[in-house]
Amino acid sequence: MYKPIIIVLAMLFLSCKDNGQEYQAETFELPSIPDQIVLTWQQDPSTTLTITWRTEKPMEESFLSYSESSSAAAGNWTKKEAESFTFEQTSSWFHTVELTQLIPDTEYHVVIEHPVLPEQFFFRTIPAERNQRELVFLAGGDSRTRRDVRREVNRLAALQDPDFVVFAGDFIDSPLNEEEWNEWFDDWHELLITGDGRRIPIVPAIGNHEVAGGFLQPRSKAPFFYNRFVTPEPRNYYTLEFGPDLVIITLDSDHTKEVSQQNQWLDNTLHSQADKKWKILQYHVTAWPSSRSFDEEIPVKIRENWVPIFEKHNVNLVVEGHDHAFKKTVPIRNNMEDKTGVIYIGDGAWGAPLREVKNPENIWWLDEALSADHFWKITLSKDGEDLKVEPVFRPLVKAFMLQAESSEAL
Template structure:
């Protein structure tokens, strides 16, 4: 028995479908269900109670109906598109409907008439203390379909609730001659961005430079095409049409319940960084100081891993937006554009600071990667971790806690970043170190996403029991038990913490803090827990004393 259920679900589904195929009449076997040419789910309003569905058809009268119901319900609810409009520079059309008044954290089925394939979607939960939310973050999505799909398939193994892209989506450059790249993009969102149980994962997007049309992309003899297409320099016709733009601008905020705000920004593509957008950003952040998870998502990085630190776009982000991030308590900002992966040190006022903003990303979901520091005169002081690998970032939100796991296109973990939350509180004497030097109340155990690895239930069970941590002259009991949901729970009340749930990160490791400490379960050769230790940055160790009577 393991804690990853996607493969069993796949096997079970395959067995069911195989049995149906053997029993179905020949006429039903030959009948093909309707499938839209492209499919994209996203949100214009609160993701806990709404869902926007776009489906692409060749004829505007085709499949002009959507039916949906909560999973397990018997009756379908029928609705028509809110709008139907041409796919730009194409003979296709897009039906769009926004479903509202849905129940939070609920699976739904939907289809486009009785002859359609049946799909699924899920609203976000209202309470992320009980149900953590997982977001697959990235950018610079597709220079080849194969790369986009490869990273997407790995991301789906973690069953994210949503995908968030920070620009440079299909590398069409606003060019009508490349419309087929958009066709493929929406085939991937239909076929690949789907969990093992058939749930379509919604996609939220910000704009990048490769969404913009520039006249220079035409040869001189083809300049007449711009007028024929009705294009003008600097337009983003595809982006502004095929993705909902409820704000009417290329920047907006998407609020999920009272716990998450995705601030989707435009780094000098359609809208300038300075001016009206910065004024709006300050108002938006000021209104959300009580939201625990506020994530700015944008394209050009303030702190680039590849391009020059002094490039003009990065300078403007640092000048106009970084001070606002710092003033209004943003903890992590997601950047793209450089075709690499990076995580900075916490930065405040242009220098490393423990209370600063961490900038993560640099955009390499499905593109060729670039050499770290390619345009730097010297190693960048601000880079804590950087590598030229395609990847996505799994952001897990659990109550007020954040955890970021960076996974490359082959499924290998290349970085992780637990966020430290300040909670002044209990001190402890640790191996002779004075309380002023080790303040456990400033460290919070991170809640890690489930199903990150396959861990045998017997191994988890072996970790349960009472552990005695020797801390100087103190002996502290550490109670570990199994929760009803099959996760480990640790009672840290002796250290001033409430009971906290932990999810397995690997078979021998739990993160206690981002870099300066860790809680490690030591496994014996038989896979059973043989010890526990807490190690701090300075080498101080909370050593265990575990006997059979204590297990």
């Protein structure tokens, strides 16, 4: 269970006399400590970043300071006040700041201010031009109920030193359970940070477990998702461009927006992104299941509505979830294997209970399928020409430490 931390400083001068004056006991409470930091984008990842954090209580003022890392020591810091808010289903307060006009491919230090326990970290903006450096990002989803596994996968994710994580929904199990959300954000805050203190942004998609009722609900039924991940409008589906060669489009697979209602937007967006060499999509429910039935309503809807649009615009890769397994499809076009087609990866196994998979030998759309915890690591080459897509599996056998015996003990 999440345990609140309250620090109370007490200064007691009981019956203490100085020059005949008597001091009274004085107690004051420090403001809540900032925690559960999450980084997202609402605009260009080369020049902006949105930072959101939590406090248990409302704050009189809430702000952060940031500085380009190279000039932080010289004291060139900018202070920015947060927008603070809460919502009906939580007892906490949230504070969000969007940093803009940042320099591409640059490290920034951040201090979330607090009189005793300020939170410090750094982040890195995305290159705006090619030939700067490789871009590494991870793709996965479905972290729901096996918290110990989720934490292991989180650690494994940070070890890849990624620029960001694409997460295809089903973060927790019960959409309105604040304790589960607190655990999820505690784990993210603690573990999605590199060894040298760089926090890793997330590009989130909505899943059925974020929404009370799961499917075809208004956004108000997913208060934790919409309040805690600040993303581009209209929030349930959105686009982010990462430099000149990569676009990542997030869709809502029938949770708070009906599949077919996104067709026109998707077609227009992909048309306007035609110059991008790499077009990647993510959404939650898989169109090409590794475990569940091919004939379920939403997979059928996605194959009828979105898949022809993906194929029309030559989408390269689609990240799916919901089936809690590892899968890679063959390239698909016109409902058959076609080497010019779209490859789909998934199916969300970042801590959710694993499901048995279909045998790829009997299923035409599956190239590989395994019941295994994992995420995908995707590397865009420096020149933007190559995209390497490789799975990273949670080791099934835990490593153990061998400790060298001292010479006296031998």
